[in-house]
Amino acid sequence: MNTPRAIYRRYSRRRAHRLISSFAIPCVSLVIAFIWAVQFVVSVPLSVIAPEIKRSWPIVGYPMYSGAHFAGEEIPRLAVVGITDNSEEMDVLSEDVGGGYWHFQIFANAVRHSNKEIVQDVVRTYEARHKVRLVALRVENRPLRWNNVEVQAATIQVLWNYRLDTAEHNEGVP
Amino acid sequence: MTRRQAQIALLLCGVAWILLSTLIAPGIIQSAYDGRSYEILNRLISGRAEHSVDFYLRKWVIASWMALIVTIVVLLPVLLFTPKQLFKAWRRYWFRLAPLVYLALFRIIAVGTQLILMLLERDYGLRRFAGLAALPGSMYKPLPILHLFLLPFGPSARPSFAVLTLIYWLTAVAGIGALFGLKSRPSLFIFAAGSTFLQAFAYSFGDLHHREALMVITLWLLALSPSGRVLSLDSYLATRKTPNRKWLQKKSIFAAWPLLLVQNLLGLVYLDAALRKLLAGGAAWVNGYTFQYYVYKDASRRGSEFGLCLAQQHAAACVLSWVTILWEGTFFFVLIFPRLVWIYLPLGIGLHIGMALAGVATFSQFMALYAAFIPLFWNYGGRWLVVKCGLLRGPVTTELPVADRPVQQPVI
Secondary structure, eight states: OOOHHHHHHHHHHHHHHHHIIIIIHHHHHHHHHHHHHHHHHHHTHHHHHOSOOOTTTTSOOOOTTOSOOOTTOEEOOEEEEEEETTSOEEEEOHHHHOSOHHHHHHHHHHHHTTOHHHHHHHHHHHHHHHTOOEEEEEEEEOOEEEOSSOEEEOOOEEEEEEEOOHHHHOTTOO | OOHHHHHHHHHHHHHHHHHIIIIIHHHHHHHHHTTOSOHHHHHHOOOTTTOOHHHHHHHHHHHHHHHHHHHHHHHHHHHHSOHHHHHHHHHHHHSOOEEHHHHHHHHHHHHHHHHHHHHHOGGGSHHHHHHHHTSOGGGOOOOHHHHHHHGGGOTTOOOOHHHHHHHHHHHHHHHHHHHHTTTHHHHHHHHHHHHHHHHHHHTSSSOOOSTTHHHHHHHHHHHHTTTTSSSSHHHHHHHTTOSOOOGGGOEETTSSHHHHHHHHHHHHHHHHHHHHHHHHHGGGGGSSHHHHHHHHHHHHHHTOHHHHHHTTOHHHHHHHHHHHHHHHHHTTHHHHSGGGHHHHHHHHHHHHHHHHHTTSOOOHHHHHHGGGGHHHHIIIIIHHHHHHHTOOOSHHHHHSOOOOGGGTOSOO
8 A cells, every 4th residue: 555654654664774773773782892891801801900899880890708718717807996085995886887887897997097087077976976085996806716616706906096186076075 | 904914913912922921021020029120110019018929920920811811802703704794793692683571571570679679678778878878978989970970969969868868769669660661761761870879879988899780780771671662561551452462472673682781791790700719719719618717707797597507517618619619600601501591590599599598698689680591591491391391371382482493592
């Protein structure tokens, strides 16, 4: 049938097909090539050079659980002890930092590496919540020694002592 | 330059590279380690206090061989085939005519899983975002992808909890639309964007994991593909007055690429995980103690009785270490030999469920993404099994096309 409507329909179908061939396939091909290539570079050649690739999330490396360990090795457990102005010592817990276990690890490492900004922010929140003044922080490793059958607490190691600048961070605390 | 000449040039370059990396480079590394080389090379070796020169030499050997292999893998197709042949092969692999039903099933499983996790799992719920929103500003280091979303609000913009709540619920509503295929394309785009934004925000405080990464990429792929053309409210509303819908037979050249890309990405990330284990831990990774160490560490933190019990079984740990590394390192074989899907995927599901029960890590998203392999299951034995056991009757067993077996196409 060659009615104007049928001709138009045939014509528009052909046009749509041409449009798909000339535009959609190259665009989707670019998307495929980009995602595949970036993930390949991150996963194969870069896995040799860079141990962790994170900032490019969601295209990242997968280094989880990659280090080797041996019998009788200690399992490190970081703890942060807050020392108040009346020399009382109290553990700073992950609930005090907020966010969860991993954010507590970030805070503990911030104290260890004297990252003043993070330390002061967390200490300020801690002091406001607990109505205390902290004068120093101590990072400890309280490792567990595990011998494949049972677990024993190993000797506690003091990793770092951090003296807080009380004049700077205690504003507004009673 | 003819193709023959280019092939010879590549071969000569490869030989020259091997000679350079084995005979000349070690001397340069040694002198740079001793601080006797050019300043720029001396500066490249920064950890002299922690590592001996052997460490850098070993790293160089691995890096140089890896560079050679990757270059050959990339250049070989260009040298062996004409551009026209490559273009044809590309089109035949990614843009083959395939049934839309597999893609729609994949959409339902992937979106459904992400939605369930978002609404029911504590790690993705609003309470977690409340905790993150309360973290100090000094911990906030937005990921580049979050910067993209926040670009109009300035480089230091940080969304408040109210904004996060709004985005969370908007994403959830879009997710329900995407799951049922109502306004599929916009729903999928909003769901993908919302999920990316929320997860990128959660990972902008220094703590970053990778279990959600592949799911986020997949959601974008689904949004870009015709995943809502069948098994959706959209298709039902559009064709409800048509007597013979035959949705099982609907095909598109854009129905296969998202599934194939997810399969490829799964192969790559598992290979990545295996390579990093071998490079960081070496042969010691399969000593059994490594496995026990990680299981104990995580199980004790999460309070998993099963994990604590598993951590005491050295023989089982040795076996599971080997299984893990072999399975991860060779997962991509499924793409080449599709029948292996019957071994690799059940094993993968078993390993992931085992990890979750042991309190190590939960990879629900990865298990949901295994739905990308449904066509392989169906085409390579699934249909035969279903018919033989009498589990399904009617159009599903007869109308859904199987692969062109002689060609051994990896998918669909």
